[in-house]
Amino acid sequence: MIWGIACYVMWGLFPAFFPLLRPASPMEILANRFVWTLVFMLIVLLIVRRLGELRTITARQWGIVAVAAVLIGANWGLYIYAVNNDHVADAALGYFINPLVSVLLGVIVLREGLRPLQKTSVAIAAVAVVVLTVALGRPPIISLALAFSFGLYGLVKKRVRLTPTQSLTAETLVLAPVGLLYLGWLQTRGDNTFTQFGAGHAALLMSAGVVTALPLLCFARAAQEITLTSLGMIQYITPVMQMLWAVFINHEHIEPVRWVGFVIIWVAVTVFVVDLVIHRPRSATRVTRLRRGGADA
Numbered sequence: 001m002i003w004g005i006a007c008y009v010m011w012g013l014f015p016a017f018f019p020l021l022r023p024a025s026p027m028e029i030l031a032n033r034f035v036w037t038l039v040f041m042l043i044v045l046l047i048v049r050r051l052g053e054l055r056t057i058t059a060r061q062w063g064i065v066a067v068a069a070v071l072i073g074a075n076w077g078l079y080i081y082a083v084n085n086d087h088v089a090d091a092a093l094g095y096f097i098n099p100l101v102s103v104l105l106g107v108i109v110l111r112e113g114l115r116p117l118q119k120t121s122v123a124i125a126a127v128a129v130v131v132l133t134v135a136l137g138r139p140p141i142i143s144l145a146l147a148f149s150f151g152l153y154g155l156v157k158k159r160v161r162l163t164p165t166q167s168l169t170a171e172t173l174v175l176a177p178v179g180l181l182y183l184g185w186l187q188t189r190g191d192n193t194f195t196q197f198g199a200g201h202a203a204l205l206m207s208a209g210v211v212t213a214l215p216l217l218c219f220a221r222a223a224q225e226i227t228l229t230s231l232g233m234i235q236y237i238t239p240v241m242q243m244l245w246a247v248f249i250n251h252e253h254i255e256p257v258r259w260v261g262f263v264i265i266w267v268a269v270t271v272f273v274v275d276l277v278i279h280r281p282r283s284a285t286r287v288t289r290l291r292r293g294g295a296d297a
Contacts, residue, residue, distance in 0.1 A: 001226060001276075004234050007218035010211075012241025015091075015249070017211055018083045020204055024193045026080040028186060029208065032194065033076055034179030036209025037216075038172035044213075045169060053166050054173075064159050065167065069174040071153040076212075078146050087142060088246035089258075094146030095239035096265060097129050101151030102232025109155060112227050117275035121233065121268045128264035135257040154231060157223040164220035168213060233272045236265055 021029050045051040057065070082091035103122050106112040114122065133140055160167050186192040194202050222231055243262060246252040 001222075001230070001234065003218045004222035004226060004231055005237065007215040007222060008235055008237040009241070010215035010218070012238045012245075014079070014211075015083050015088050015242055015245040017208075018080055021201075021208065022084065023197070024201075024205060026077065026084055027182065028191075028193060029080050029084075029205070030073070030077045031179035031182040031186075032205040033208045033212045034073070034172060034175040035183065036206050037212045038169070038176040038209070039206075040209040040213050041165065041169040041172055045165060048165070050163075050165065053163070054169060057162065057166065057170060061160065061162060062170065064156060065162075065170040066174050068153055068156040068160065068167075069171040071149050071156060072171065072216075073175050073178075075146060075149040075153060078142060078149065082142055082146070086250060086252065088242055088250055089252050090140065090142045091146060092239040092242035092246060093132050093140055094143035095150075095235060095242065096132055096261075097140075097143055097147035098150050099232035099235045100125055100129060101147050102154055102235070105151055105155045106227060106232065110158065110227075115275055115279065117271055117278070118233075121272035121275065124264060124271060125233075125236075125268035128261045128268060131264060132258055132261035135255050135261065151232070154219075154223060157220060160220075164217045164224075167220050168216050230276070233269065236269045240265070 018029065021032075024032070042051070045053070078094075079091055082088065082094075100122065103114075107114065133143075157167070162170065183192060183194070187195070194205050240262075243258075
């Protein structure tokens with residue numbers, strides 16, 4: 001659960017980062033994310049001396065990785081577009097909807113069962129999503145695209161039998177050539193901001209690789225350790241942080257009915273967390289008691 005919380009907190013801070021990359025366009029930022037994430041991951045594998053592990057990936061696993069790469073690439077592009085075009089609230093709504101998509105996929109595809117309190121939590125969250133969607137007054141295209149692309153990415157990651165570093169490096173190996181081609185095309189047109197706005201701007205674009213890789217590594221670990229349902233529900237950390245950013249930093253107008261949905265979401269998350277506490281593994285409870293006993297001694 002810690003890995004999942006870590007990745008969602010980092011993603012919640014993304015609205016503070018991507019505007020720093022202007023005047024780069026969303027597509028240029030996306031291409032740089034592809035390239036520099038690969039560079040960062042190759043450095044990591046070299047440091048830990050596991051670069052040779054890439055040769056052990058089977059053709060079947062490469063196929064699954066390629067599907068995951070396409071899904072996360074589409075999600076990145078949509079998110080950057082939303083954030084850099086003052087649609088942070090729409091992006092947040094997408095990640096409000098996404099946990100429901102994850103739960104739905106977990107139950108239907110992976111046959112994950114839901115306990116009564118978890119069902120209650122999902123039902124409450126569904127009500128909140130309906131409220132938030134109605135508040136928009138139009139079909140939430142960006143929000144739905146973000147929700148389903150990332151929900152499907154999480155499902156595919158459950159099928160990947162690779163270490164987090166292997167998986168992410170393989171994904172960026174699939175995406176990086178596309179990014180390089182696009183950046184080369186921008187360079188021929190004279191539109192590549194990487195070479196036009198000084199070392200500071202170039203360094204920020206390069207740092208997008210680290211900023212992209214760290215939460216994805218945490219997500220890959222979490223996807224292997226916990227159910228898709230749990231992974232989906234704790235994701236509400238991200239849209240809550242994004243919504244607060246939209247209101248207090250970007251000063252986007254949020255209708256009162258959205259705040260109603262916001263509160264309902266927190267009720268759903270609270271119910272889900274209560275269920276997790278009640279149904280903690282017995283081993284975890286036993287360890288806690290032993291530690292308390294040792295402290296008392």
